Amino acid sequence: MTDPLSTDPALNRMPTEEDLARLQFTTLLYYLHCTNPDNGLVRDKTHPDAPASIAAIGMALATIPVLVERGIIIRKFAVKIARTRLRFLLDSPQGPEPDATGYKGFFYHFLDIETGRRVWECELSTIDSAFLFAGALTVAAYFDGDSADEAEVRRLANALYDRADWTWACDHGLTLTHGWRPESGFIPYRWRGYDEGLLLYILGLGSPTHPLPPESYAAYTDSYEWRNIYGRELLYSGPLFTHQLSHMWIDFRGIRDEFMREHNSDYFQNSRHATFVQQEYAIRNPMKFAGYGEHCWGFTASDGPGWTKRNVAGIEVEFFDYIARGAPYGPDDGTVSPWAVVASLPFAPEIVIPTLRNFARMNLGMTRLYGFKPSFNQTYATEESDTRPWVSPYHFGIDQGPVVLMIENYRSAFLWNIMRRCQPVVVGLRKAGFAGGWL
Template sequence: PARDHLPAQRRHRKSRPEHQRRNPRRAPQGAVVGPPRDATRGVAVERLPPTGPPLPWRAGAAVVHGWKPGSGFLNYRWEGYSEALLLYALGLGSPTHPLTDARFPAWTGTYQWENLYGIDFLYAGPLFIDQFSHAWIDFRGIRDRFMREKHCDYFENSRRATYVQREYAIRNPRGFTGYEEDGWGLSAGDGPSTPRQRVAGRRQSFYGYAARGVPWGPDDGTLSGPAVLSSLVFAPELALPALRRMLARGGEVIRASGYNDTVHAGPPVVGTAKGARASGWVSEGSFGLDQGMIVLMVENFRSGLLWRLLRDSVPIRTGLLRAGFRGGWLAEDAHR
């Protein structure tokens, strides 16, 4: 059945990298915000990506990560809090291939609620997880069953996660240069790839590209500028000082193509890595996914534009309601 939803010219292609398979599931989120009569929007709503055929052995389980021509569904599922919040909203609201009602509680049943540094929150690790879905959907004041039980919402949870990131940097358990009150932002991104080196009296590995997170890592002293900028909507009182500090200490983080992906403040021995500077390392890349997040989150901080547009999306409202979200603007819209 999944084969029927693939264009003929792609049915026989070899498998694609994981990020290429997953990212198209996010793409329709942008398309559904077009004007009501826009042809592209109509096609996007009609062709929202299916999350797989309704096979009995998959009933009630969390959604699988993807599907490969020739080998079928991947063995991994979306379990644990992640950017899949966006995927479930789209999947539940699809007018043509909706998820079953059991899928969302099957996912939230894998959540991990933590208390770190005296802060109660839904744990994720890398900061991008607390940001991606919020680029599109305004989660302020709307709650699913899980968040109602925790007396929280996903927006407030992201604010708390930002504070956890800063507190981790202040404590700096691994002794990295540049971690401080205004030096935080661990997320997925590029990083130096060098042999192990001595940092704070111990041997430290550098991971290249990695989904860095707190407090359990991975952490090699690399901070993400886009993660800081994308935190503006949640905690501007933290993000703006951190942004100023990053600009002051690493003027090369801004270039014509956008805000550089990541920076590593030191030590100079990292100079063997591509992207090295006299002290530390700066990513040579400005990646579209990160630059897009910056644009969307800054605009939401400035005007709430994307949030307002998504409120008018029938598939999004349907998906949120089917997931059990109530209150806030969902309740207000119901009484228009």
């Protein structure tokens, strides 16, 4: 049976170094095409009415050094892009009003792309703000020249980061809350147990103005789950993005906190194991989804076919919309995310590259504008054709950054090297108990 997503056999050679460079370039274009030039705000996704996403803005900032180093934008103009974005955010209204841009130095998850004001009664998000701060600190570390523009970028970025009141965001507890709403106060969930919150705590501990107490990190790691999955010993978290997003900025190779010292591992090695677990889950394919296998895996937070149930080959299958999918314990509905595979490139290139070669043969946009479509589902046929699988109609700003930054870290370790010079990150790591390696 022919693969319904199969296209040009000439693509079988992919991906070479040149192909990775092209994928990185076309993925980067999202942040140039989907940015409001008046204020630097970046669309959450390619839907024409989409608001800005504060996390996508942070990732867009983090990719600016790549734009310069790869010769896409000259440094003199790239620094102006960073300056515009940072100045607008720093000057936007902060306060308890329901239509502000943020409060206590943190930002609402989604903002009106013209005004920068909160939309959809969304939450003030600690994790999405952390991605913004990480992007701001990236340009502050990169633009280290003597020009007035570069000095201004450093001033704005540091002011943005220094303003965040991390102790307030703990709401009288040791761990950080997920966020806050002016209508109802703090969200009842907290960042505990291994996930992308690792970055959140490192940035909070490194703050020179309102730092987290050192014991907050121990409270975060207290509910870690060390498991044996498919014969691999690792710190468990199901969705692949949780093993990747902190690593976009921080080189965890050879540096260990107390937990990793006890288990003779590090977070980089852990992400490598998690990548192999995802592949092994797809090979075993316990729910018998179409397409899964050695070169078709990648389960993460992603768009999906929708909240619905369908009869597939005599079995009722439940499908989801945007949700954090994971392996091996789910949730899973047959949806695979190529971007999440690319973002594991530094950890396990020997299984990522053959998988990307397989995705490159499929009609998923690897060589087209914005690169790979973020997700597809070969079990869920579209209404137009029984043999045409569902493919996400949009690209998302928070999926583009991991592709760009992790390709760059794989090619040159460039982002990791920049952030080794970032004082808040170094201070945060040391306060969290990290030692060894480059630290």
